[in-house]
Amino acid sequence: MFLNYFYLQYFYAMIVLEQLKLLVNLARIDGDMGGNERTYIINIGKAHGFPESSVETLFYSSHEAIIAKELTADQKFNYIFNLVQLMKLDERLYEEEIKFCASTAAKLGYKPEVMFELMLKVKSTEMTRDEKAALQKLTDQYLN
Numbered sequence: 001m002f003l004n005y006f007y008l009q010y011f012y013a014m015i016v017l018e019q020l021k022l023l024v025n026l027a028r029i030d031g032d033m034g035g036n037e038r039t040y041i042i043n044i045g046k047a048h049g050f051p052e053s054s055v056e057t058l059f060y061s062s063h064e065a066i067i068a069k070e071l072t073a074d075q076k077f078n079y080i081f082n083l084v085q086l087m088k089l090d091e092r093l094y095e096e097e098i099k100f101c102a103s104t105a106a107k108l109g110y111k112p113e114v115m116f117e118l119m120l121k122v123k124s125t126e127m128t129r130d131e132k133a134a135l136q137k138l139t140d141q142y143l144n
Helices: 004-027 033-045 052-060 073-089 095-107 114-119 129-141
Strands: none
Touching: 004 052, 004 095, 033 052, 033 073, 033 114, 052 073, 052 129, 073 114, 073 129, 095 114, 114 129
């Protein structure tokens, strides 16, 4: 039982780490990783138990995009939601960023139309739990 718990904790940490790497890759696309983007990524890492210093080390290079096959619908939503929110954070949308998010959504098992919903409904500011829950319910309809 202890080993199962340890494995689940390790697996969850790896999922979050891969998500942080995807966020860093997205933030690097436009060539200008702003302070708001860095803070956003650091805060996600800290919320999941990663020390700020370990998240900071991710900013120094691009990373291979690895998406676990065993993600839950909640985890998939968090991946794509955080990517789109980060993309909208600097209030400038670049074609390469949109393509990156769409490609990631496809790898997560979403139909391409999900990006339209996300681009319209994800805010660059804090969203309430109810807003996120409604958006997740909507985006779940686009899962293959």
